[in-house]
Amino acid sequence: MVTLTFPTWMEPYRALATGKMTGEQWQTLLRQLIWPVLGMAVFLLLWQLAAQRIDTSLGQFPGPADVWEQAGTLVDEHQATRAKEEAFHERQEKYIASRLEQQPEWEPVYRDYTGAPTFFDQIGTSLITVMSGFLLASVIAIPLGIFIGLSNTAHAAMNPLIQLFKPVSPLAWLPLVTMVVSAVYVSDDPLVAKSFLTSMFTVTLCCLWPTLMNTAVGVTSVSQDLTNVSKVLRLNALSHVGKIVLPSALPMMFTGLRLSLGIAWMVLIAAEMLAQNPGLGKFVWDEFQNGSSQSLGRIMVAVIVIGLIGFLLDRLMLMLQRALVWDKSSVQR
C-alpha cells in the first residue's frame, strides 16, 4: 500500500480536494492562492483598460493579450533561428565532406552561423554577464570588506573613497570602462568579446558596494565576548578570522550579496541599452529603434522577463542564504 505524504504547504489543497477544510486552512488558501491571483487579475484588467486609451506613434499600447501573443512570436522566432542554424551546419558539413573527397589535401574552414541573436540568446548573454560581474565583485568585496572591518586604519583610509564612489550611476562609469577596455584589452584572438568585458566591469563597479559595506559592518560588529573567547583560546589571526569573524559576519555578508545581485541586474540592463552590448538591454533598444507595430509588445515581454529573472535571482540568493547561514532569523523574505 502506498501512502502519499504531502508537504505542509499543500495541505490546504488536499483538504480542499477531499472537502474537509478547517477555518485556518481557508485562511492559508486565501493568503497563498486567492489573494495573489485576485491581485494579478485586477492588475491585468487595469492594464487592459489603460492600454486601450493610449495611442502611440507605433499604434495602440499593447494589452496583456498582445503581449502574450508577442511572447509566442518570440519563442517561434527562436525555434526558427535554431532550425536555420542547424540547416546551415548540415549544409556546411556536406559541402566540406564533398570537397574533401575531391581535394583530400584541402584544409577545411568551419564557419559559425552568423544570424542575429534571438530573444533567448540575449537572455543567456545577460545572465552570464550578470553572474560574471557579480562574482568578480564578490571576490573583490568580501576580502576587502573583512580587511576594512578588522582594521580601523584601513577603514579610515578607505571610507571616504567608498562613500564617494558608492552613489555613482552605472551610466557615468560606462564611457570610461569602454575606453579603458578598448585600450587595455588588445588581443588578436580575444577569449571573450570586448562588449562582454565592458558590461561585466560596469556591473562589478556598481554592485561592489553593498557587499563591501555589509561585510565590513558584519566584521566590525563581532561581539566582544566572542573576541574574548578567541583571545583566551589564543587563536592565531587566521583561525580567528576563519572560526570567529567570518561565521559571525556571514548573515550581514549575505544581506549585502543579495542587495548587490539586485543592483547588478538593474545596472546590467541599463549598461547594455546604452552601450549596445549584447543582452536583454540591447534587445529592448533594438526594438525601440525598430519601431514596428509589434515593438511595444515585444518590449513589454522583455520587461516582464527582466522582472521575472530579477525575482528568480533574488530567490536563488535567498535559498543559498538559508542553506549557508546559521542565524535563520537574519534571513528575511
Place this chain on the structure above:
Amino acid sequence: MKALLELSNVGMKFDTPKGQFEALKDVNLKIDSGEFVSLIGHSGCGKSTVLNIVAGLLQATDGGVILDKHEVTEPGPERAVVFQNHSLLPWLTAFENVELAVKQVFRKTKSKAEIRDWVEHNLELVHMAHAMHKKPDEISGGMKQRVGIARALAMQPQVLLMDEPFGALDALTRAHLQDSLMEIHAQLGTTVIMITHDVDEAVLLSDRIVMMTNGPSATIGEILEVTVPRSRDRLALADDPTFVRCRQQVLQFLYEKQRKVEPLPRRNSAKAEANRKRA
C-alpha cells in the same frame, strides 16, 4: 607553601576624556591550588576588572599577577574564562564549541579519538551529554552556561575564572548549576575565582569570600573564610550557625560598611523637590 596565584599591588587606571580614573588600587591576594574564591562587591567596584586582569584580557597599570611562577601578560587557556552570557559560538553545536577549545589546547598531545572522548567526557561532567549535538539557540540559558563551563573545564585550566556565571539565570536553574559546580569542584579540585552578586551563592560555594570596597580606587575590604565543611547541602545549611554567621558578615560588609548610595537621576530629584514644596 607558595600560593598558586598571586596578585601583588594590582592597580588599574583608565584614561578618560575627563582625565585619569583610578578603578583599582593595591589589590593583594594569594590563592592556593584547589581553592574556591568568590569576589563580591557592589556593581562598578571593579570585580570584573580584577578578573579580566587575571585572565589577561586587561593589563594592570600597576603591580602584576603571577600564576605558577609565570607573570600573566596575555590571555591563555590555562586561565579559562566562563563568561556571564555563555559566549558560545552560535553557529556551532555544544560538542563543536567544546571541541574548538580542546583542539586548540590539545592539538599536539591528543589523538582524534582522544579529543572526541575528552569533549564528551567534559559535556557529561556538566550533565549535557544528552544535548551535545544541539546548537545554542536550541537549548535553554542554563544549558548554555553548562556548555560554557564544559568548554572552560575541557581546557584543563590551572585557574577557572567565572564572571557572574549564573547572573542571568532564574533562581531554580541557578541552584541546579551551583550544585553541579560544587560537584565538579569536589571531583576535580579545580582552583576557581568567581565573581558574584549573590551573597548566598558566595557563602555556599566558596572557601574564601573576597569583599571589595566601592570605587573609585576600589580595593579588597575584607576577606572572609567560610569554614563550613564540605560537602555542603543547601537545605541543611539554611540553619547552620556557621553558614548564617558568614552570610551575616558579608551582608554587613555590603550594606553597612560599604553601603552604596546611588545618586538619584536628575529628573526624579527635581520632581521630588516639587512634591516636597507642594506638601
